[in-house]
Amino acid sequence: MHQANVAALSRRLLATAAAHHSRRAGETVYGAHETTLHQTVIALVKGAGLAEHESPGEATLQVLTGRVRLVAGDRSEEGLEGDLLVIPPVRHSLEALDDSVVLLTVARG
Structure with a gap:
């Protein structure tokens, strides 16, 4: 069984993102090379982003705080x-x- 306090992690990652040159920070909360499901909490300071990239497979993005496009x-x-x-x-x-935190969930085949 695995448990993660996503609210506390969100606050910590936003603080880390604010201090980092990329203006973002992330941490995997579930998943490894041998698992199909992967979940990552990503914090982004207002104006920061993830550049265009390939789709990792079936995926959803849950907005935990803030506003994203x-x-x-x-x-x-x-x-x-x-x-x-x-x-x-x-x-x-x-x-x-806005300053935002999202939960990225990816199912890899």
Whole structure:
């Protein structure tokens, strides 16, 4: 059994992100090379983001705090605290519109 205090981790990662040159920080809370499911908490300072990259497989993004924009091709979707965004299986990027923390869940085949 595995337990993680995501609220405390979110606060710590936001503080780390604010002090880091990339203005983001992340930590895997579940998953390893031998597991199908991977979950990572990612904190982004307002204006920071993840540049366009390939889709890792089936994935969702839950906005824990803040406000983010997910861009995939010519589509853009804004997520607010509590929203769950399904990441399409195409190249995409993420931008923090406010200081934000998200939970990325990926199922790798």
